[in-house]
Amino acid sequence: MKINNINSMNVNPYKKNVNKLPNVERSSAKADKVEISSAAQELRQTSKVVTERLDKVEALRQQVQSGNYSVDAEAVAKSVLQYFSNN
Template identity: 50%
Template sequence: MKINNMGSMGINPYKRNAEKNAQASLPSQGKEDKVEISSKAIDLQQTNEVVKARQEKVQAIKTQVENGTYTIDPKAIAKGLLQFYQK
């Protein structure tokens, strides 16, 4: 007895699926990835840098205080106070 594959025409569905996956994984030539950073994100990045710099300054002052090498400039403090209250 002979069995004919009617309608399949010798098409392997697994091979067809593999070809679709291969085509889908290829990057399309017309599309391009693009990243935009908002102004808020840029501000946050700059703020983080300011925070890091401030933490470094605080740590440096702490070590100077612990070592006894921290000195205060009274003229600079007085000048800063005057500028603050004159505004």
Template identity: 45%
Template sequence: MKINETNRVGAINSYQRNVEAGRTEEKKSRRKDEVSISSEALEMLQRSSDPERAQKIQALKQQVASGNYQVDAGKLADKLLPFFKS
């Protein structure tokens, strides 16, 4: 009965080499995170700093909080209709 087969030792060593190779590839593949802002997002950011728009939003928030905000179902349907047609 053979206890130490030479084939098994080689298999363990090749497994160890694969693990070590994976670690070095992992270190190489790490990149720094980058953020890019599209022109559309920059445009939206500029619109949000408009004082008239901020005032309108504040008035809508107050109406919703007090329960006085009424939704015009006709306008809502007109805006949603193109999405359902396509």
């Protein structure tokens, strides 16, 4: 069996369907809506731990900017060694 003219018709079935769609205004489409449960809202509120962490980060940021922050290289090396020895 011989088949000739493969893909020579330039037929795109998707173009035909696009022209048949009714004209719908995009503004009249329903908007997405998100509802957050009360439990999620409680988690979202700032807790004491989050506040303390933000304070600690701000203190470290000020130390770095002023040039007073120093890194304990030995403690960092021990931590890296411990991490890779456990894995």
